Amino acid sequence: MGRRRLVALGLVVGSLLGIGLYARRGKSDERVDLYFADGSLVSLHDDSPQAPALLSHAREALKAARM
Secondary structure, eight states, rough: OOOOHHHHHHHHHOOOOOOOOHHHHHOOOOEEEOOOOSSSSEEEETTTTHHHHHHOOOOOHHHHHHO
């Protein structure tokens, strides 16, 4: 494989990697952070079984706060 082909292949792979990272940056990962009185914290990500109910309440609270 010639040197030019390796450089071209490297540019293509780098471009695709950059596009993928840029697209991933745009996604919003929702999570609920629960703070307790003793100072501990539990984060529930959107894929955890308990999160959907809490996320819906959080969305409603944010919507009401923006009005």
